[in-house]
Amino acid sequence: MLTIHNLQKIYNGTTVVNLTELTITAGESVGLVGNNGAGKTTLFRMILDLIRPSKGEVLSKGTNVMQSGDWKNYTGSYLDEGFLIDYLTTEEYFKFIGDLHGLSGGDVVERLAPFTDLFNGEILNQRKYIRDYSKGNQKKIGIAAAALSNPELLILDEPFANLDPSSQIRLKNLLKKFREEKQMTMLISSHDLSHVIDVCERIVILEKGQVVQDMQTTENTLQELETYFTV
Amino acid sequence: MLLTLLSHQWKAKLRSSIFQKSLVLNIILGLLILYFGSIFLLLGFGLHKILGNMYPGQDVVGIFNSALLFCFLIDLFFRFLMQELPVLAVQPYLHLPIAKNKLVHYVLVKSVPSIFNLFPLLVFVPFMYTSVMPAYGAAVAIVWVATLLLVTLLNNYLLMYFKRQMSTKPLYTLAFGVAIVGLMLLDYFGVLQLKAISETLFGAVLVNPWLAVVPLVLLAGTYLLNFYYLKAHTYPEELELRKTNTATGGDIAFLNRFGELGKLIELELKLIWRHKRTRSIAMMSVMFLFYGFLFYGKGKFMDGFGTLIFVGIILSGMPMFNYGQFLPGWQSGHFDGLLTQKNISPYQFYTAKYWMMVPVTVLAFILTLPYGFFGYKIILINAATLLYNVGVNVFVIFFFSVYNKERLDLSKGATFNWQGVGASKFVMMLPAMALPILIYLPFGLTGIPYAGIAALGGLGFLGIIFRKQLLQWSANRFVAHKYKLAAGYRQS
Structure with missing residues (x-):
């Protein structure tokens, strides 16, 4: 690889x-x-x-x-906040990434389903821009965007940095699952x-x-x- | 894809926190654009009459053409000072499956819809309509305007290329600047007839419209130059104009003698020196020292007092106004840190700022002393305004400082930077500049102008005597407002 x-x-x-x-x-x-x-x-x-x-x-x-x-x-990747387009809303950002990989709106929703636990209800439908999220939530957005295309x-x-203990464990399980x-x-x-x-x-x-x-x-x-x- | 990127660009503008937060600022900005736009437009429609009156009996289009080259050179100069390079916007896209070529085209194309490129059209198009079209016909006139537009864009991309080279090959940029200044000087000394050359060049397009191909080819050339340069350097660390600088400016030993106060002043001097925005404010303040030439030596201004007082306030006070209007927002990045430090009391905090501004104001006064050649009156007035600035205006600035709740990003340049500029700034400049004139006015109207000058100086003197009390008062206000300030600075 x-x-x-x-x-x-x-x-x-x-x-x-x-x-x-x-x-x-x-x-x-x-x-x-x-x-x-x-x-x-x-x-x-x-x-x-x-x-x-x-x-x-x-x-x-x-x-x-x-x-x-x-x-x-x-390749899906997330290193730091510089990877996020911070003046978009989360949905707009995921849609943009999805479009790049030829995913439909339904596909994006489906691909985000495994992240429901990790997102903890704080990421989607928040009506705010990515730059206004906390560091930990920005990280979740970035990781989800990186995994959105089912990259090889x-x-x-x-x-794991900046995430709360529950989120760390959820992320760990998610990565293992992938x-x-x-x-x-x-x-x-x-x-x-x-x-x-x-x-x-x-x-x-x-x-x-x-x-x-x-x-x-x-x-x-x-x-x-x-x-x-x-x- | 290019459209998606441009729509992002548009969203970025619309959603930028500064743009959204301040309605007043947007209205003022809109009015300014409208104002200058309509001036340009009026100029465009009236130009054939103005030129006809100034050079009666000559060909208006020829005169216009003869000035064009010079205008384009000036245009380059202003672009160099003010035009920002669209750079880092591509960073979030670099790891995504978007072809590099597209990203580079995007960076280049998005520089086109800027004020620099669009405003000239406001003059060119009406002038074409009133003067060029009747004389040469619609088709030729349109080609002519297209040529001018192409040259404007050529300027746009030329400047982008050379400004970008500034960090890696400063000699390139220097040579470019020297060439332009050299051209202007040659014209000034009459060696080179820029006017004649300009008239021939742009006149030729009117005779042989196919010559418009020349700027088109040049434009394509510079575009490709930019394109290949950028394509080879799409790495954020290479694109960025400012590199991680090695720390400059050591300790200022002299200030150590003043204990904590000296430390605070040193800290702030380092802040000014090590950030782009504060540095450009310092540069701007130096430019303002030449402001006097606009007024001094001109009869109508020299006879009165009002204007001279205004100029005096600006000459010695501008560094203070420029820097002071954002206080203490400059320190917004580490404001919480400052508040929790053991040895910084609010009183000391403001005293340090006071003793940083006073020497600068005095220095500005000394530097502008040579204006005395225009008359001893100037020195007298400037001395009075100096006292007023040091005794009163400093505290006016301190008074308003507790309303500056907006966080500032110091790494951006100061030109066209509206971050932190709010309605309070405009309110604040009024008392600082208009109050001294109001104080003078009763004396001036009753025919004892020199008593008015003395009153100004006297007020300043009082302020200096009672500075401890005034500083304490500023500090008290600061204590009352500090939570609001700190909360504002925490919001990025």
Whole structure:
């Protein structure tokens, strides 16, 4: 699904991301963990062609993401509020995204059905603009928009941050469901170790832009991670 | 797709919080547009008569043509100062399945319906109707107007390209500016006859209408230049004009001597220096120092006192008015933080602002002293207005400051930035500028103008003597209003 070769991003002489090789196969769900400044978001931005890499390339289904926009058709993503068109209402935004993927109004409603619990009655039919929602609710809107097209690849940056505990658990179940029912490939970064282990079958630890550990999740993973992050 | 994007653009405008919140502002803005629009329109319809009177016996169209090149150069200059680059609007679309080409076209096309491009038509079209059409026939006249429109759009895209280069290749932009100023200077010194060239160029279109193809090709060329440049740089961090700057301006050691007060002033100076909007306000204030040239040395203004008092108030007070009218909204981003700090009392908060404004006002006075060459009267009046500004107007501004409840985004430029501009701003400027004239008026009418000037200065002097009490009074007002302010600033 995704192949990364010698990817580097250098800002003013500091190497922020430096990956020699990383491959994600279809159907795999990968959790990316690492402290602040490890390069998670920068890596995501390069995968989504939002930052020009200093060196190297990101191949999505074998095509460089910089050369063709085909990956956009099967990739859903939400990194931050910059992804939202904040002067639209939620419905308008979902409709816009739906239109882009050729979904009818009915399709959109149907695709949003699994999100009913997560939305908790606070997202739809609110008659207000996205910019007026709280951070947590904006995140829910962004995640739902990313998943709306039933993408083959779903990329989320810290989906659990800013969410209340119930929403975190609901989101976790939702992501698991997507993985099992739709075989969605997922790339998720998180600071919440237990959640990310729950959702992902493979954990990659990033430090100073480099992969320091790459492991399959087992029952011991949480302990290993906690040991790793205990300084 | 392009239409959907444009409809989003329209929604963004309509739904922008500033636009929605302030009805008064919209009405004023609408009136302004109407006012200037009708001036342009009247000018367009009356121009053939005006030109006919000014240059009797000459060909009106020829004269109009001869001025065009110069106008377009000026147009470029103003665009450079004021036209914003449509940039970041594409960010939410970059990760969606929309072809890059479309996004780039969208960015470029949406710059067309702007005041800069549409207002000139208000002059061109009526003039075409009154003068060009009778002389050259409808078909040629329409081609002529089309040519002018094409050149306007050419300006639009030329400027977009060069302004965009400013961050990456400033030399490009500089060279472009130098070329334009050079052209104007060459004309000024008579080396180059811009007028003659302009007349030949635009006259040629009237003789050979097919020449309109030339600006069309040039326009297409600049459009493509922009297109390919943007297409290669659709990354938000490369599009953005301001980069993450390295922190500039260290500590101001001199201010440390004044303890907490110095710290607060230093904080605010850094705020001004490190944000685009405040920086442009500072620049604007410098420009206002030249305001005097509009009035000084002209008989009808120099004989009276009223206008001179007004100019005096503006000359030394403009930096204070410009910055002060939004107080304390500049700090809206960290207002809660300021309120919860241990060592900042409201009194100190305002004292720091006072001692920041006073030196600036005095500096403006000193810088405008050379206007004294137009007559010693000016120095006298300006000294009185300086005292008035420092003693009275500062507190007028402080009085109104507690009504500035709107959050300001400091990263946007100041030209055409209506954020935080509300009815209170207009109400506030009135007493600051009109009151001194009203105070002078009784003295002026009874034939003792110098006593009026003295009264102004005296009032200012009183204000300076009682500044502690006045500051305390401002602080008390602030305490009474601070919850409202803080609540307003929390709304983005």
